[in-house]
Amino acid sequence: xxxxxxxxxxxxxxxxxxxxxxxxxxxxxxxxxxxxxxxxxxxxxxxxxxxxxxxxxxxxxxxxxxxxxxxxxxxxxxxxxxxxxxxxxxxxxxxxxxxxxxxxxxxxxxxxxxxxxxxxxxxxxxxxxxxxxxxxxxxxxxxxxxxxxxxxxxxxxxxxxxxxxxxxxxxxxxxxxxxxxxxxxxxxxxxxxxxxx
Amino acid sequence: xxxxxxxxxxxxxxxxxxxxxxxxxxxxxxxxxxxxxxxxxxxxxxxxxxxxxxxxxxxxxxxxxxxxxxxxxxxxxxxxxxxxxxxxxxxxxxxxxxxxxxxxxxxxxxxxxxxxxxxxxxxxxxxxxxxxxxxxxxxxxxxxxxxxxxxxxxxxxxxxxxxxxxxxxxxxxxxxxxxxxxxxxxxxxxxxxxxxx
Amino acid sequence: xxxxxxxxxxxxxxxxxxxxxxxxxxxxxxxxxxxxxxxxxxxxxxxxxxxxxxxxxxxxxxxxxxxxxxxxxxxxxxxxxxxxxxxxxxxxxxxxxxxxxxxxxxxxxxxxxxxxxxxxxxxxxxxxxxxxxxxxxxxxxxxxxxxxxxxxxxxxxxxxxxxxxxxxxxxxxxxxxxxxxxxxxxxxxxxxxxxxx
Amino acid sequence: xxxxxxxxxxxxxxxxxxxxxxxxxxxxxxxxxxxxxxxxxxxxxxxxxxxxxxxxxxxxxxxxxxxxxxxxxxxxxxxxxxxxxxxxxxxxxxxxxxxxxxxxxxxxxxxxxxxxxxxxxxxxxxxxxxxxxxxxxxxxxxxxxxxxxxxxxxxxxxxxxxxxxxxxxxxxxxxxxxxxxxxxxxxxxxxxxxxxx
DNA sequence: AATGAATGAGCCTTCATTCAT
DNA sequence: AATGAATGAAGGCTCATTCAT
Numbered sequence: 001x002x003x004x005x006x007x008x009x010x011x012x013x014x015x016x017x018x019x020x021x022x023x024x025x026x027x028x029x030x031x032x033x034x035x036x037x038x039x040x041x042x043x044x045x046x047x048x049x050x051x052x053x054x055x056x057x058x059x060x061x062x063x064x065x066x067x068x069x070x071x072x073x074x075x076x077x078x079x080x081x082x083x084x085x086x087x088x089x090x091x092x093x094x095x096x097x098x099x100x101x102x103x104x105x106x107x108x109x110x111x112x113x114x115x116x117x118x119x120x121x122x123x124x125x126x127x128x129x130x131x132x133x134x135x136x137x138x139x140x141x142x143x144x145x146x147x148x149x150x151x152x153x154x155x156x157x158x159x160x161x162x163x164x165x166x167x168x169x170x171x172x173x174x175x176x177x178x179x180x181x182x183x184x185x186x187x188x189x190x191x192x193x194x195x196x197x
Numbered sequence: 198x199x200x201x202x203x204x205x206x207x208x209x210x211x212x213x214x215x216x217x218x219x220x221x222x223x224x225x226x227x228x229x230x231x232x233x234x235x236x237x238x239x240x241x242x243x244x245x246x247x248x249x250x251x252x253x254x255x256x257x258x259x260x261x262x263x264x265x266x267x268x269x270x271x272x273x274x275x276x277x278x279x280x281x282x283x284x285x286x287x288x289x290x291x292x293x294x295x296x297x298x299x300x301x302x303x304x305x306x307x308x309x310x311x312x313x314x315x316x317x318x319x320x321x322x323x324x325x326x327x328x329x330x331x332x333x334x335x336x337x338x339x340x341x342x343x344x345x346x347x348x349x350x351x352x353x354x355x356x357x358x359x360x361x362x363x364x365x366x367x368x369x370x371x372x373x374x375x376x377x378x379x380x381x382x383x384x385x386x387x388x389x390x391x392x393x394x
Numbered sequence: 395x396x397x398x399x400x401x402x403x404x405x406x407x408x409x410x411x412x413x414x415x416x417x418x419x420x421x422x423x424x425x426x427x428x429x430x431x432x433x434x435x436x437x438x439x440x441x442x443x444x445x446x447x448x449x450x451x452x453x454x455x456x457x458x459x460x461x462x463x464x465x466x467x468x469x470x471x472x473x474x475x476x477x478x479x480x481x482x483x484x485x486x487x488x489x490x491x492x493x494x495x496x497x498x499x500x501x502x503x504x505x506x507x508x509x510x511x512x513x514x515x516x517x518x519x520x521x522x523x524x525x526x527x528x529x530x531x532x533x534x535x536x537x538x539x540x541x542x543x544x545x546x547x548x549x550x551x552x553x554x555x556x557x558x559x560x561x562x563x564x565x566x567x568x569x570x571x572x573x574x575x576x577x578x579x580x581x582x583x584x585x586x587x588x589x590x591x
Numbered sequence: 592x593x594x595x596x597x598x599x600x601x602x603x604x605x606x607x608x609x610x611x612x613x614x615x616x617x618x619x620x621x622x623x624x625x626x627x628x629x630x631x632x633x634x635x636x637x638x639x640x641x642x643x644x645x646x647x648x649x650x651x652x653x654x655x656x657x658x659x660x661x662x663x664x665x666x667x668x669x670x671x672x673x674x675x676x677x678x679x680x681x682x683x684x685x686x687x688x689x690x691x692x693x694x695x696x697x698x699x700x701x702x703x704x705x706x707x708x709x710x711x712x713x714x715x716x717x718x719x720x721x722x723x724x725x726x727x728x729x730x731x732x733x734x735x736x737x738x739x740x741x742x743x744x745x746x747x748x749x750x751x752x753x754x755x756x757x758x759x760x761x762x763x764x765x766x767x768x769x770x771x772x773x774x775x776x777x778x779x780x781x782x783x784x785x786x787x788x
Numbered sequence: 789a790a791t792g793a794a795t796g797a798g799c800c801t802t803c804a805t806t807c808a809t
Numbered sequence: 810a811a812t813g814a815a816t817g818a819a820g821g822c823t824c825a826t827t828c829a830t
Contacts (some may be wrong), residue, residue, distance in 0.1 A: 009793085025224065025225040025308075025792080027222065027225060027306075028224055028790090030819085030820065030821085031820075031821065032819095032821095040793095040794075041793090041794070041821090042820095042821085043794080043796080043797095043823080044793075044794050044795065046821095046822070046823080047792080047793065049314050049792075051821090051822090052817085052820095052821065052822090068359045084328075087829080089232075103821075107304060110222075111222075111247070136315055137266075145379075147381075147382075148378065151370065151375070152382075154359065155378070155379065155382055156357055156365050157359060158355055158357070158359025158360065158362075159352055159355045159356040159359075160354045160357060161355065161359060162351065162354060162355025162356075162359070163351075163355065163795060165355075166351050166825090172347075172806050173348065178348070179349050181344075181345065181352070184344075184350065184389075185344075185349075185352055185386045186386070188389030189382045189383070189385045189386045189389075192204065192381075192382075192385030192386075192389065206810090227802085227803065227804085228804065228805090229803080229804095230805075237811080237812090238813080239803095239804085239805090239811050239812085240805080240807090240811080240812060240813080241810075241811050241812065242810075243804095243805075243806085244810060248804090248805090249803095249804065249805090253825070286824095372809080398683075410724065419617055419618070419701075419702075420703075421616065421618040422618060422822065424823085424825085425824075425825065425826090426824080427826095434790080434791090434826090435792080436791085436825085436826090437790080437791060437792080437793095437826080437828090438790050438791065439828080440825095440826075440827085441789060441790075442789095444826090445826090446824095446825065446826090451794090465595045501698060504616075505616075505619075541772075541775075541776075543771065544763075544805075545764065545769070545772050546776075548757050549750055549753075549772070549773065549776055551753060552749055552750045552751070552753025552754065552756075552804070553746055553750040553753075554748025554749070555749065555753060556745065556748060556750075556753070557745075557749065560745050567742065572638060572742070575738075575739065575742050575746075576746065577754065578738075579738075579743075579746055579780045580780070581782055582779055582780045583776045583777070583779045583780045586779055586805050621798085621799065622799080622800065622801090623798095623799080631814095631815075632815070632816050632817080633799095633800085633801090633816090633818090634801080634802080634803085634815080634816060634817080634818095635801080635814075635815050636825065637800095637801075638813080638814065639816075642800090643799095643800070643801095644803090653798090785810085
């Protein structure tokens with residue numbers, strides 16, 4: 001009996017979709033590709049999903065959830081702001097390079113149809129706010145310089161979101177080293193006092 | 198009579214394409230959209246361009262050139278590294294928010310076919326190297342701390358490339374303020390000495 | 395326990411099908427619609443019916459039977475031809491506006507596959523012939539003018555079959571008034587003389 | 592040069608569509624059938640038509656127009672009501688048996704999408720009203736008995752619309768004979784007196 | 789009896805591209 | 810230079826139907 005493997009088809013499909021979307025982009029990826037990669041026929045996907053667009057939604061939903069859960073855990077921890085930020089950065093970079101939905105999340109959100117898009121955007125906003133809260137906490141406790149927390153959060157996000165664009169699995173830097181470098185760099189910015197000339 | 202205006206048809210087409218690609222993405226944009234927006238019929242585009250893909254290439258080529266020219270000028274100037282970096286950052290952000298090809302450049306390079314893609318990638322590499330050179334110069338002259346120049350350049354690029362994702366024309370920060378903030382932030386990172394705990 | 399209700403499943407299905415076919419047409423109606431409206435799943439229908447087409451057949455079969463039974467009763471009665479025709483017309487119109495399979499019978503017979511179609515056509519022919527027989531009887535007894543009984547029957551059928559296309563439940567005329575009007579009109583034609591009382 | 596034949600592709604397509612719709616019904620007919628029957632490929636149809644639904648609209652529009660023009664001409668003529676009605680009936684039946692869009696008009700109007708449907712329904716209403724006007728005129732001039740003109744018009748329409756359901760090109764009655772029979776029958780009804788000569 | 793899973797067939801539609809004019 | 814006509818390729822989606830459970 002193949003009951004043990006057939007038990008969770010939808011997650012498999014979502015993962016396959018994430019892979020396809022990541023490799024070729026949402027628009028270029030075809031339902032055929034996705035179906036084939038889970039050994040199904042195209043129409044069978046419609047037993048699990050209403051739409052190609054819903055498939056995108058499910059991929060992105062799972063992905064943001066993963067990111068948000070991770071960041072929430074850090075936020076709720078008893079670490080000091082500096083340590084929280086280091087962990088947040090490190091986690092974010094690791095997830096980015098390992099979670100197959102990441103690229104799609106950064107690139108294809110705009111392809112989501114109305115109600116889906118709003119939900120994902122909300123989740124993304126939540127992530128930014130969690131990050132911002134850590135920044136604020138650091139400022140309040142005197143660990144970080146008193147600069148615009150909103151722009152600071154966006155500055156951090158930009159820097160770390162870019163890693164997947166140049167990271168190569170067997171390149172000169174390990175994920176750990178990258179995380180260390182980015183942590184150092186961003187903390188210097190955050191602690192920095194007088195703006196240099 | 199009309200020869201003087203018709204001679205500039207290709208640039209118009211490229212600009213229209215840049216607009217369409219930026220708004221809807223390379224794949225979603227149709228030749229029809231582009232043709233219509235320059236008051237031509239779809240097949241007429243083939244008198245100016247071999248391909249939809251070549252059109253993408255031309256858009257991206259023009260865009261990287263603009264970026265590279267701007268950065269080369271800064272590099273060749275007699276400013277000190279700190280000032281050069283400030284200018285580079287400022288220029289980059291301004292261009293990004295004003296040049297219509299930027300988003301396409303960041304998002305759709307992968308859609309380019311082989312020979313085109315290589316050329317654009319080369320140009321992008323050139324841009325990174327120019328930036329890296331400034332970093333190296335700053336380290337050599339003692340203005341910047343001695344940290345990996347390659348990763349530093351990528352760090353900078355990530356941070357500043359992200360601006361267009363959240364900038365809103367009538368938002369709370371002006372382009373100038375953003376440039377100032379990013380310049381400050383990045384210079385703090387670059388000058389920073391002791392790695393924070 | 396539940397055997398008494400489950401034994402009547404097929405009639406329920408046929409009725410649901412009649413409803414769906416009437417509202418959306420045979421081709422547009424889906425097995426899913428039908429199944430759902432009797433709280434079953436699509437494949438379950440195949441326990442009761444061989445085919446979507448058989449379902450159509452069953453709907454139409456039940457419908458023509460109803461019509462034929464009603465007309466046979468009238469034919470067999472001891473009324474005079476004039477009275478028979480009045481009753482036939484009245485019944486036909488009432489059935490048409492109340493029996494859910496009627497529209498499908500008029501519109502979708504052609505969708506029936508070969509053997510089914512023939513059977514239904516035969517039943518429809520029987521109905522025409524019963525009507526024709528009344529006409530003939532009326533001519534023989536001098537109540538109706540001597541005109542082609544076949545065309546006369548078709549003339550009658552056309553007139554009364556059209557009622558459902560314009561009748562509105564809360565419109566200006568009641569079913570009774572309509573039946574009266576059509577009875578008067580057709581009898582005038584048949585008698586070829588003054589309008590009957 | 593084949594310029595003389597290629598001049599009017601759209602009318603050809605509409606006619607082919609009318610044929611296909613009539614034979615198989617709007618839903619069952621495929622764009623492929625239609626395209627093939629005018630020796631085109633399926634996508635080529637989209638140069639001439641926005642939609643399959645628009646194609647249906649064009650077919651029906653042409654058809655109602657034909658009917659309405661014919662009836663308007665009769666209405667505007669100087670014939671007396673009785674003669675007008677005879678002509679109207681005769682024309683209607685002829686058109687019905689010859690114009691390929693008729694069956695589709697009677698059966699598939701409901702498949703039209705919103706704005707199209709309204710337009711066709713309006714045209715159909717116009718036809719009914721023209722017919723009704725003749726009835727009214729006849730009553731006013733004492734040629735017809737004084738009975739509900741609206742129901743009378745619907746009675747007439749039902750009777751004559753049914754002809755195409757039983758007419759066979761080489762059947763026992765010619766179109767002319769049928770028209771004569773229906774004219775006689777309906778006038779008897781309308782006059783409520785002896786059969787006309 | 790009932791159904792979740794799966795699919796083959798097929799349809800409408802879009803679009804980049806070609807070609808004759 | 811410009812375009813109307815035409816098309817090949819392909820994609821998303823629907824649905825009746827089958828089958829194992």
